[in-house]
Amino acid sequence: MHDFDLVIIGGGLVGASLAVALGDSGLRIAVVEATETDGPTHPSYDERVIALSRGSARIFEGMGLWSQIEPAAAPIRHVHVSDRGHFGFAHLDADDEGVPALGHVAPARALGAALSARLQGSPQITLLRPGRLVGLQITKERVSLEVAVAGESRLLTAALLVAADGADSAVRKRLGLRVREQRYGYDAIIATVTPEGIPPSTRPGTAFERFTDSGPLAMLPMTEGRYGVVWTAHEADTAGILGLSDAAFLAALQERFGGRLGCLTRPGRRIAYPLKLMLAKRLTRERLILIGNAAHTLHPVAGQGFNLGLRDVAVLADLLVEARLTAKDPGGPAVLGPYRRQRAPEHAQVATLTDGLARLFVNPWGPVRAGRNLGLIGLDLLPPVRHQLARRFMGSLDPQPRLARGLPATSAMPPPGSAVAVSTLDAPPSQRVPISVRAPEPETE
Numbered sequence: 076m077h078d079f080d081l082v083i084i085g086g087g088l089v090g091a092s093l094a095v096a097l098g099d100s101g102l103r104i105a106v107v108e109a110t111e112t113d114g115p116t117h118p119s120y121d122e123r124v125i126a127l128s129r130g131s132a133r134i135f136e137g138m139g140l141w142s143q144i145e146p147a148a149a150p151i152r153h154v155h156v157s158d159r160g161h162f163g164f165a166h167l168d169a170d171d172e173g174v175p176a177l178g179h180v181a182p183a184r185a186l187g188a189a190l191s192a193r194l195q196g197s198p199q200i201t202l203l204r205p206g207r208l209v210g211l212q213i214t215k216e217r218v219s220l221e222v223a224v225a226g227e228s229r230l231l232t233a234a235l236l237v238a239a240d241g242a243d244s245a246v247r248k249r250l251g252l253r254v255r256e257q258r259y260g261y262d263a264i265i266a267t268v269t270p271e272g273i274p275p276s277t278r279p280g281t282a283f284e285r286f287t288d289s290g291p292l293a294m295l296p297m298t299e300g301r302y303g304v305v306w307t308a309h310e311a312d313t314a315g316i317l318g319l320s321d322a323a324f325l326a327a328l329q330e331r332f333g334g335r336l337g338c339l340t341r342p343g344r345r346i347a348y349p350l351k352l353m354l355a356k357r358l359t360r361e362r363l364i365l366i367g368n369a370a371h372t373l374h375p376v377a378g379q380g381f382n383l384g385l386r387d388v389a390v391l392a393d394l395l396v397e398a399r400l401t402a403k404d405p406g407g408p409a410v411l412g413p414y415r416r417q418r419a420p421e422h423a424q425v426a427t428l429t430d431g432l433a434r435l436f437v438n439p440w441g442p443v444r445a446g447r448n449l450g451l452i453g454l455d456l457l458p459p460v461r462h463q464l465a466r467r468f469m470g471s472l473d474p475q476p477r478l479a480r481g482l483p484a485t486s487a488m489p490p491p492g493s494a495v496a497v498s499t500l501d502a503p504p505s506q507r508v509p510i511s512v513r514a515p516e517p518e519t520e
Contacts, residue, residue, distance in 0.1 A: 090239030130470025
């Protein structure tokens with residue numbers, strides 16, 4: 076029998092991020108991951124590029140990983156939003172927000188490589204792979220799990236179970252937790268292209284979100300002059316688009332996007348993902364928390380999905396560190412209640428925003444089309460509204476947990492056995508109230 080404070084089911088980008096964020100917390104952590112190795116076979120470390128908000132980059136900075144990720148990440152300095160074939164457009168600009176970049180575009184593989192190296196190098200983290208959940212029992216006192224690891228049965232116990240095992244979460248289904256789910260009838264086709272002859276009017280570091288009759292078409296700046304393509308297509312059209320020759324694919328993409336990036340060349344491998352909205356109706360139950368895609372799966376419009384999952388990580392890491400610091404049960408009400416109260420409202424808000432945008436911009440009705448184009452123009456002409464949208468895009472909404480401020484999740488923890496003053500986290504210096512706290516001694520086997 077192996078005893079842990081925290082067992083994370085799912086070692087993809089979100090589950091691995093939580094484990095890494097807590098690697099120095101003194102919590103005993105196990106990560107159960109289904110794939111045998113990282114790389115091309117891992118579903119999280121695939122061909123996708125991910126639009127990281129400025130807040131997500133700070134979270135990786137707080138984990139000490141941004142210096143490894145940044146060389147592969149291209150800054151987004153401008154965002155251009157338009158409605159194909161119509162007059163409406165809007166733009167966001169980093170200079171207007173007083174920041175060097177609104178966000179970055181990073182390959183999923185680069186994120187996975189940085190996380191994997193840290194996971195395997197942490198003595199506090201036990202990585203069980205290839206691992207599969209076989210049995211699960213939750214009581215008021217403990218979580219008991221049976222896990223098959225490389226064909227061998229392991230029995231684990233934990234104070235808290237975190238489900239980070241994706242949109243089709245086995246943990247969520249095993250416990251019968253209900254979800255709100257809506258399939259869109261569209262797929263996201265992922266590829267890369269290299270533009271040549273970019274017009275001088277297109278500024279470096281510009282990301283494009285172009286709404287079409289089948290949904291948004293995003294063009295995201297990457298390193299080495301490449302662009303990541305996220306093309307929303309009707310399910311019935313997906314196979315045909317994937318089956319096009321490279322020349323025919325480029326011609327179809329060029330016709331759909333236009334000439335703002337000049338001539339599109341050198342397409343990479345194409346992959347398609349089905350699009351759906353999924354929200355768990357409960358984020359917690361006794362000794363269980365859902366994070367990432369196990370809790371919410373969103374339409375990719377505005378690139379909010381992974382960023383929302385990283386904010387789950389940042390909030391939960393804060394709560395678990397506070398529980399450790401004050402010797403509270405990591406699977407008890409001091410963690411479960413605040414996590415649910417802090418995360419459920421943002422999940423609902425972002426899901427409503429992305430779902431509304433996805434539906435609004437495929438509605439062909441003339442008055443709706445005219446209204447949305449006037450809305451884009453209004454957004455461009457109203458700085459306060461534009462700034463609020465930019466803050467949402469950058470992940471700069473309050474309150475900010477430690478990781479989202481670029482600080483380690485464990486930065487509030489005093490050295491083991493020491494008595495120190497711990498200040499309230501978000502108050503200005505003049506309003507901070509010292510509280511004397513004795514850190515828990517390290518636990519021994």
